[in-house]
Amino acid sequence: MPKKSTPSNIKMSDIAKIAGVHTSTVSRALAGSPLVDEAVRKKIAGIARSCGYVVNSAARSLRLRRSQTISVAIPLGHESQQPLSDPFFVEMFGYLADEITQRGYGVHLQKILPPMDRWLENLIASNQPDGILIIGQSTEHKAIEAMAKKFLPLVVWGGQVARQSYCTVGSDNIEGGRLAAEHLLACGRQKIVFVGDTNAPEFLLRYKGYRAALEHSSHDIEKPYLASSHLTADGAYAAVKSLIAGKHALDAICAATDIIAANAIRAITDTGKTVPGDIAVVGYDDIALAAHTNPPLTTVRQDIQQGARTMVDLLFRRIDGEKTPSAIIPTQLVIRASSGCP
């Protein structure tokens, strides 16, 4: 390792020397302590500015045991191939970052891959973030549950799980799954397949909603049918292709996410069939892409921006010691052309 090129090696003691005071006074002055004389404060602030001095955050964090940083963790237990560049994560992360930086905190991103032994403990011990946001429980419900008891400032984007005691934000996934399936039923579809990975609570809940809709239907409907699919673009594409090639007849796909749905459309089209003519498709999330697929995607909207805002709001209230409850953000069916029905 070559020696570090550090442009700014100015430290607090340098400022102190120039100002002719002790370091502790500089520290207080820069922190805006009322103890320090106003004239002295101004003088110190001036010197600091003209020297381009900024406190070293590592030293500050070490001393304060507080880092002014929020860690955003993305556990990919169910799906280690899924890249951070997945549009849903990336869209969600962007909104979270907007909200966090606006409050003067830094944002640290961490991708958690299996094996994930004690990842949460390690994340906290190592980075000492002031709060943690987890996007998707993945298969980590237990780990999160255990940690949430000891570490308060923790908010999770995901599905509500029975007897869960940590704070989640998410849409009502059962309701959303039901909305999607009921819409397809109302459009006259009878062989509706759910495509997704039910190892993650969110998707399992959506699947449950879908099942409920089918089972409560008075029409003569094919039994619920689950086609497992990876969440990557290629994985979803392949899953749908083999589904179509398989012997299970279908006239509609209820996808666990928009990414799966968008790739389902591609797979169906590439097979020579039409959407929604032969097979109708409904997604979930309403990411930016959904409005622009061809045909545009009917989907269950979760307002990601509002979700992000809610998560950050709850997180900061927890940092302040409040024991916030979970929040559910509204869910809404957005009807576009892919379901072939007004």
Place this chain on the structure above:
Amino acid sequence: MPKKSTPSNIKMSDIAKIAGVHTSTVSRALAGSPLVDEAVRKKIAGIARSCGYVVNSAARSLRLRRSQTISVAIPLGHESQQPLSDPFFVEMFGYLADEITQRGYGVHLQKILPPMDRWLENLIASNQPDGILIIGQSTEHKAIEAMAKKFLPLVVWGGQVARQSYCTVGSDNIEGGRLAAEHLLACGRQKIVFVGDTNAPEFLLRYKGYRAALEHSSHDIEKPYLASSHLTADGAYAAVKSLIAGKHALDAICAATDIIAANAIRAITDTGKTVPGDIAVVGYDDIALAAHTNPPLTTVRQDIQQGARTMVDLLFRRIDGEKTPSAIIPTQLVIRASSGCP
């Protein structure tokens, strides 16, 4: 501020006590130093694991003056309203994060808003990142130029500027702008308007390429015409609407980015005109959305993933002391329906 709930207060000296050795030995053992006896090393590693011990990165950074962290900065001098959630940033950031985490480094995201006095110095002094990636020069060419002389591990996504000495990665923007304009000319369009904000070097270069194409054309073409546009969705939409309402006739739009192009399409359609019938549209970037607009967007493709990979590769070579040159990633016209011409 309520007292911090810290689940893991175990430190190195605790491990040392349990193992019956000195802290320095633990430090060496955990760092995999060849000095420490193999049996001792294993014992210490075992204890550390079973205690869930992880080194405190603030302390480590302070001591080492090295943070195992890369800062990704997004200066928005030209466009303070542009959110971090802009699809281009977010897509680029996702790929960068993938590459960086894969190398065992942390990722820190920073949004830089005006007034940006000394922001680069401050970023370095405060966060002590081991390297910096800047997405887009925005209006900050001078600040970056000055810093690049003192701080080596710095790579910028953006346009190549005359006499620039820092390391950039980006497509050949002049060439790209020319490709777009030439394509429209080849399709028989004669009143082509460039829509974008030329305050950022990248977009200025694209505009130059566009001008060059028009000026070299032998046909009877309208003079180059620049319609300024914000990069936000709403800003671009409004800009194009007022362009159409204005007195300058046009039959094609050469957009500085896909976001502008996508919103141009929306604006044109909402005005009752058709794309590409009345007005052809060409974008720039080929973000994920481009393939899915209606009609699908003809655009100048920059391979963002390859760009990200290149940036991170160059950055780590710079961290190792190498003085890497700038890199240009290939540019390619992707013809879809929005330009109305095969």
Place this chain on the structure above:
DNA sequence: TTGAAAGCGCTACCAC
């Protein structure tokens, strides 16, 4: 109101 001194947790130098 300011100064002195301790110490946050870690690594690296110097002895042995």
Place this chain on the structure above:
DNA sequence: GTGGTAGCGCTTTCAA
């Protein structure tokens, strides 16, 4: 190979 020790840059208690 291992132990002792100094010190990274900062904040905060305690004295003055």
